[in-house]
Amino acid sequence: MTKRTNDNGTERITMTDIAKMAGVSVATVSRVINDSPGVSDENRKRISKLIEELGYQPNFTARNLVRQSTRTIAVINMQTLGQLHAQPASGRMLQGIESVLTSNGYRCTILSRDEFAQDMSELRLIKGGSVDGILLNGAKLNDPLALELTQRNFPFVIIGRAIGLVNSHYVDIDNVFGAYSAVESLVRLGHRRIAHVCGSQQTNLGVERLEGYRRALLEAGLAYNESLVIDAGLTRKEVYTSVRRFFENIAQEERPTAVFTFNDFFAIPVIRALLDLGLQVPRDVSVIGFDDDEASQYLNPPLASVRAPISEMGMKAAEMLLKLIQGKQIDSRQVILQTRVIERDSLGSPSPPA
Amino acid sequence: MTKRTNDNGTERITMTDIAKMAGVSVATVSRVINDSPGVSDENRKRISKLIEELGYQPNFTARNLVRQSTRTIAVINMQTLGQLHAQPASGRMLQGIESVLTSNGYRCTILSRDEFAQDMSELRLIKGGSVDGILLNGAKLNDPLALELTQRNFPFVIIGRAIGLVNSHYVDIDNVFGAYSAVESLVRLGHRRIAHVCGSQQTNLGVERLEGYRRALLEAGLAYNESLVIDAGLTRKEVYTSVRRFFENIAQEERPTAVFTFNDFFAIPVIRALLDLGLQVPRDVSVIGFDDDEASQYLNPPLASVRAPISEMGMKAAEMLLKLIQGKQIDSRQVILQTRVIERDSLGSPSPPA
DNA sequence: ACGTTCTGCGTAAACGTTTACGTTTCTGGC
DNA sequence: GCCAGAAACGTAAACGTTTACGCAGAACGT
Incomplete structure (x- = not known):
């Protein structure tokens, strides 16, 4: 040759x-x-x-082979019907992850996984020794991949929480509290009928934010009414249609005066649907989202939201994973970042009944 | 051992x-x-x-070493002040890229590069043999990295155009025409004073869309007036401030009746600024963006835009790169995807002078 | 003068594959 | 019965590093 x-x-x-x-x-x-x-x-x-x-540069592959390490970590996104990368939150997160990794001499490869696929083809990566660790961006309930990784004792950190996994490493924001405080601020404004456009109940995110909503209602002495929970789907289009249908079909006196949406991504079509029905925001219906996308403050009306340190979450997760890989001391297996409500013009008091 | x-x-x-x-x-x-x-x-x-x-899985690294190929490609994003990943367009693109790559047995690693950095640290990647090809998401004028890659005869495809590089492989949308047609549809509605919130003139994107704007004006017999071009910066905040200041300081009779923004990302704060000044959209000022983000149709008002097949652009680029790497026949070194104007409620005719 | 320790360096094995080449065995045609 | 060619398989080199080990010579103590 x-x-x-x-x-x-x-x-x-x-x-x-x-x-x-x-x-x-x-x-x-x-x-x-x-x-x-x-x-x-x-x-x-x-x-x-x-x-x-x-200009000599050592060959990475040869070095990796003998070192038995690739200095590469995989970021595995939940591919909820191709929508994931469209969500700004993931963009912010990726940015946080990437900055930490590259500044530590690591690289990342990204892949998405189908929420419904069963094959766990991601395992090839670790069996083939092509990544040193994994960041799991989002996990299902009792996530089989997370379970498998735990069994293999393979370094990984979940972004978001893993219900059903004990002692797993994760970093998350306090979704329950965040949702709770969003709803609580609606209550404080005088709202009594508050709807929730929830996220996928197959994900921890969706479950937790719904739970925060429920708790806030109960604590305020309001009934938790399932018919006010709109499980709209995954896309903006679905959200628009569901919410529109919901408000079309509800009697005026039962109509919610406020909506808490799973995230800002969903809040946009929600507001659109309300406006299209001739309802004013916030005069007729107040809206509050979650994540506080950078765009939310510029929307019309400016969207109230729960600020979540998304990029920081990515960074913390990356840092934790690196420690895990390098066998360093980890102060805490779980990191929970705090959220806070940002009130904006999409919020108002309910108008007194005519 | x-x-x-x-x-x-x-x-x-x-x-x-x-x-x-x-x-x-x-x-x-x-x-x-x-x-x-x-x-x-x-x-x-x-x-x-x-x-x-x-459950045996061949070791990737060993295989890569002997094959002299890693089946990995790098996606290098322009890191315009940390804003890039926040731009939905990049998310959609990444998704297109990733789907093509994984279905062909390739993987991708993403990195961002500072628009202003000079070191070209990205070269380590190719010298170290850790990637088989590069997708350059965005390029500067006479981009030094692209130049270097060309000289080394290293497989790469530019997403967007590379002014100053002959015969480079790229896929792009027709930005000039897209911008042209956006402005042209404003003209058709009767607008005579049309402003442009332009993108960074350090990037081809920014330059081309400005050029399309200019041509449409000239062709319509309108003067190209530099004072109507608002070079606002890179962040939404900067755009908001610049646009607000612009409209605050302009005499009523000289005030533009329409604004064409570099992209939808910018259009949101533009509309906000207008509203905050008491100007109605589209009654007082029409707005049209570019990219047609999935959210744009749900904004208030629904934002007219130029639809760009962003995800398809990523896919085409990935496909071209794979062919390049595998030495296959390439039909065309340049692929230009077409755009089309999507008219929505942010568009209207200028109100007759009072 | 003679051990001992340290410093600087080279030799070679190892990492886990792919693949050119050689060898054996089988098949079939005459 | 012989030979050609094919089929099945093994041997070993190669990919480009890192690193355990060994060895020479210097430095240092007595």
Whole structure:
């Protein structure tokens, strides 16, 4: 076989080349590259210079092979019907993750997984040794992949909580409290009939925010009424249609005066549906979302929301995973970040009955 | 050194193990794994079964090393001040890219690069042989990284156009025409004073959309007036402030009756600024954006926009890159996808002067 | 002068695959 | 019965690193 070359004909520079040119062995070159001791200052300087001049870069693959580590982690997103990447929250998160990883010399590869697929093809990654750790962005209830990873003792951190998994590492925001406080601020404004456009009940996020909604109602002495929970689906289109139908079909005196939506992503079509029915926001119906997307403050009306430190969540998760991989001390297996309600013009007091 | 083990104590299964258990050589095992000819049906069946039972997965790194290919491509995003991932467009694109890559057995790793950084640290990736190709999501004028990649004859595809690079592979939407048609539809509605909130003039996107704006004006016999081009910055906050200041300081009779914004991302704060000044959309000012984010149709008012097949752009780029890597025939080095104006309620005719 | 310790360096094995090449066995044609 | 060719398989090199180990010579103590 002929020697491997680049397409442009120049041969790829290898450690052996450097060694020959420097008149030393590859071991010595390797030592200077890795800042290992055992090489004279003179040699170290000369070899460094050579490397610099030739623009030599050690081959990652070869290094990974012998090190038995790829310095790569996988970010596995829940692929809820192709909608996930469209959600700004995931963008913010990815950004946080990436910044931490690259500044620690790690890289990330992203994949999505189908919420309904059963094959767990993601396992190939870890069996094939191509990633050192996994960030699970979102988990199902009793998530089988998370379960499998735990059994294999493979380093992973869940973003969001994993109901049904004990002692798993995760970072999350306090969804229950966040939802609770959103609803509570509606109550404080005088609202008594509050609807909730909930998220997928197959995900912890959806379950927890619904739970916060429920608790706030109970604590306020209001009945938790399932008919006020709108399980709309995953897309904006579905949300629009469901909410519109809901408000069309409800008697005026039973109509909710406020809606708490699963997230800001959903709040936009909710408001649209209300407006299209001739209902004013917030005069007739107040709306509050969750996540506090950067755009929410500029919407019309500016959307009240629960601020969630999404990007920080990604960063914390990445940091925790790196510690896990490097076998460092971890202060706490669980990190819960706090949220806070941001009141904006989409909020108002219910108008007195005519 | 002791034999490498997993953390849970079980040794990682290797091809040698399979070979021993099957009573054959590693070569034979390798052949069945890769569906190569030269192994009896009997052996093939037996070995396959063994692999299945043990859940054996070939080590990616070792395979990559000998194959001199990682089946990984890098998606390099322009990190315009940390805003990029917040832009829905990038999310949609990533999704398109990822789906094509994974269905072809490739993986992707994402990184962002600082628009202003000079070091080109991304080159380490290709020198270190850790990616087979690169998708450049966005390029600067005379982009040095793109230039370098071209010189090295390294497979890459630009998403968006690369001004200053001849014969580079890229997929893009027709930004000039898209912008042109947006402005043209404003003209058709009777608008004569049309402002443009432009994108970064350091990027091709920004330049091209401005150019489309300019051409439409000229073609309509309207003067291109630089004072109507608002170079607002990169963040929504900056856009809000600039646009607000612009409309505050302009004489009523010179006030634009319509605004074409660089993208939908910018249109949201633009509308907010107008509303905050007591201007109605579209009664006083019409607004049209670009990209047609999935949310735009639900905004208040529903935002007219130029529909851009963002996800398809990602897919086409990924497909082209794969062909490039695999040395296949490429029909066309450049792919231009078409756009079309989506008219919505943010558009209206200018009100006659009072 | 002679051990001992340290420093600097090279040798070679190892990481887990793929694959060119050689060898054996089988098949079939004459 | 012989030989050609094919089929099935094994051997070993190669991919480009890291690192345990060994060895020479210097430095240092007595």
